[in-house]
Amino acid sequence: MTPTPANIPELLLPLAVPTVDLTPYYRNPRNGDLPSIAESLTVNGQYRAIVVNKGTHTGRHNEILAGNHTHAAAQQLGWEQIAVTWVDVDDDAAARIVIVDNRTNDLAGYDSVLLAEILSDIPDLAGTGYDRESVDRLLDETSLPETLELTSDGAGTGAAATVDYLQWGYLQWESKRVRITSEEVEALNAIYTKFVDDTNSDLGFGWHVLQQAHEEGEAA
Secondary structure, eight states, X not given: OOXXXXXXXXXXXXXXXXXXXXXXXXXXXXXXXXXXXXXXXXXXXOOSOEEEEOXXXXXXXXXXXXXXXXXXXXXXXXXXXXXXXXXXXXXXXXXXXXXXXXXXXXXXXXXXXXXXXXHHHOSOOTTTTOOHHHHHHHHXXXXXXXXXOOSOOSSSSXXXXXXXXXXXXXXXXXOEEEEEEHHHHHXXXXXXXXXXXXXXXXXXXXXXXXXXXXXXXXXX
């Protein structure tokens, strides 16, 4: 008797078939990320069945239409069984299933802010397809405020201002950012350069900027 596979949940076990009985789609245009899929299978197990065509109408029996790379990753991991749902379609329908299964993933998007929030709440990224570096990049992108609508660059040219940002904070998830123009960047750089020239150090520069703004505010 074949042992019960630990990587297939109980509800999918009735759908399990030997991996060696299945064949990849004969002209699959998709290039999958096998290491990421293998990691997911290792951490999460198989959480959905792959789709296989019986092949009565195509002459290509037990051909995988959706889940080719899941099957390949499972074989790499030494899985002897995998859960399958069956269809029995002709060549045209088989091609449509293969294409739409890939295309709908391509067309899908993300709520990046919500995605960043969910990933930040997960203590261990294993099996998500993300690593710490990719999450940090996502947090960088989503922590910025909306683009400011600036009608002038401040130099009387009528051109739109170049937008950049300032960031402060000790930790990535505690950092604050604000968008500023290129002229403001240059002004801050000039203030910084003068401060370092005057003090021979940049220690206390942040407080100097805040104090200067405070004094100018009182004078106004």
